[in-house]
Amino acid sequence: MTAVTYGVAAWLLVIGIYGVVTSRHLVHLVVCLGVAQASTYVLLLGVGYRVGATAPIYSTTVHPGDPVVDPVVQALTLTDVVVQATVTAVLLALTIQAHKRFGTADPDELAALRG
Amino acid sequence: MSRRARTLLAVAALAGLALVLAVALHGLPGVGDPHGPNARSVPVVLAKERHAANAVNGVTYDLRATDTLGEELILFVAALGAAVLLRAGRGEQGGGDTEDDTPPTSGALRVVGAVLVGPVLVLGGYVVTHGHLTPGGGFQGGVILAAALLLVYAAGQLVALERVRPIDLVEAVEATGALAFALVALGGLIFSGALLANFLATGTLGELLSAGTIPVLSVATGIEVTAALTLILSELLDQTLVGGRG
Numbered sequence: 001m002t003a004v005t006y007g008v009a010a011w012l013l014v015i016g017i018y019g020v021v022t023s024r025h026l027v028h029l030v031v032c033l034g035v036a037q038a039s040t041y042v043l044l045l046g047v048g049y050r051v052g053a054t055a056p057i058y059s060t061t062v063h064p065g066d067p068v069v070d071p072v073v074q075a076l077t078l079t080d081v082v083v084q085a086t087v088t089a090v091l092l093a094l095t096i097q098a099h100k101r102f103g104t105a106d107p108d109e110l111a112a113l114r115g
Numbered sequence: 116m117s118r119r120a121r122t123l124l125a126v127a128a129l130a131g132l133a134l135v136l137a138v139a140l141h142g143l144p145g146v147g148d149p150h151g152p153n154a155r156s157v158p159v160v161l162a163k164e165r166h167a168a169n170a171v172n173g174v175t176y177d178l179r180a181t182d183t184l185g186e187e188l189i190l191f192v193a194a195l196g197a198a199v200l201l202r203a204g205r206g207e208q209g210g211g212d213t214e215d216d217t218p219p220t221s222g223a224l225r226v227v228g229a230v231l232v233g234p235v236l237v238l239g240g241y242v243v244t245h246g247h248l249t250p251g252g253g254f255q256g257g258v259i260l261a262a263a264l265l266l267v268y269a270a271g272q273l274v275a276l277e278r279v280r281p282i283d284l285v286e287a288v289e290a291t292g293a294l295a296f297a298l299v300a301l302g303g304l305i306f307s308g309a310l311l312a313n314f315l316a317t318g319t320l321g322e323l324l325s326a327g328t329i330p331v332l333s334v335a336t337g338i339e340v341t342a343a344l345t346l347i348l349s350e351l352l353d354q355t356l357v358g359g360r361g
Contacts, residue, residue: 001147006140013136014129021125022118048154051147056158056170057250058320064162070154071161071170075179078171079186082254086193089347093200096354108118 005046012039026095026105030088037084041077048073166317167326172252176332180311183332184300187339191293194343195286201350228270235263243337247326253333257340264345268352282349285342292339299328299335 016036023029048070054062056071099105144150161173175183239260246252299311306314311328318325 002145005146006143010133010136010140014133017132018125018129022122046146047143048149049146050149050154053154055250056154057248058158058162058168058170059248060321064159068154068158068170070149070151071158071174072153072178074171075174078175078252078254079179079182082186082190085344086190089197089351090193090200092351093197096351097200097203 005042005049009039009043009046012036012042024106024108026098026107026110027092029107030091030095033091034084034088037080037087040080044073044077044080162320164317165313165326165329166320167329168248168321169246169250169252171250172246172329172333173326175252176247176329176336177311177313180300180332183336184296184311187293187296187336190340190343191289194289194346197347198286198350201354225270228266228268232263232266232270235259235266239263239337239341243334244330245323246333247329248321248323253336253338254340256333257337258344260337260341261344261348264348282346285345285349289339289342289346292335292337292342295335296332296339299332303328 013036016032016034016039019032019035020029023032050067050069053067053069056068056074058064062068095105098110102110104110157174157178158170161167161170161177165173165177167173167177239256239262241256242251242259243253243256246256301310302314303312304310306312313327313329315327315331317327324330
């Protein structure tokens, strides 16, 4: 369980960065960045998980004192997701502008241009 | 640097990173048994002192509310930034490649899209307003509400789309959501002596009108997120649909 969770988190980060480095298209690059960032969600939720616990939401069946998973890391994950959404939006806007201006979305060709 | 050399360098560097990660993660406590006191004490404290049934939202809008204020402003600025970026090039290359080669929207998609708009709006409103009781909250509900816009688009009603998202209004609503959050934050400073401190009655645990400022902040966030996403999506759709109107 521990090895799988942390292994998935590390794998997502490594494969996401590999995708960013070898990307041939800016949209692909933005998606790869999202994959790399997804590793933080897995890590955070893994850190807060408790065996046999429920969601940290009290109701008629779950009462204060019952075992629940850590709500702090879940809130951190929420922040993380929001930040990723905003970063993706701005990067995609930049991609559109780069494509409009230079007629290409290949990072290598963009690096060869001056402008 | 050639692509091949760069890939080789990246593989070597990432192998090193993987090694460091393995060592670092080895030192973390095992999954399933968090050592810190958060999992045990935070939900109980939030339920007892704030009457917030959903501890995740309790953390988001109370314990870490200052962070959430910053997060809201990040979203606000990012939405404006994306809009400004996308508008900058509008009309530069004046719709040279806007010939309509997209296949016509199928009748089934139109009907399903149109039928789902209402229920999705209701669901989004529910998720926003019940964030302190059930899974959800301002961010999640706001995304659902903005998804209704995409359904309108999927239904192929471009004319209707123009009508449901007057950009000026969306921008004003976005600012209103951010402002409401900031005002509640200042309200805490004025009435309770600390930024974002609760100054409303906390009611009974599990009831709709409970948890003090948490549902208020949740609704403010929901408004802001809906408008921010609507703004971003509209600007992106404008690029593809209209090819950069003037």
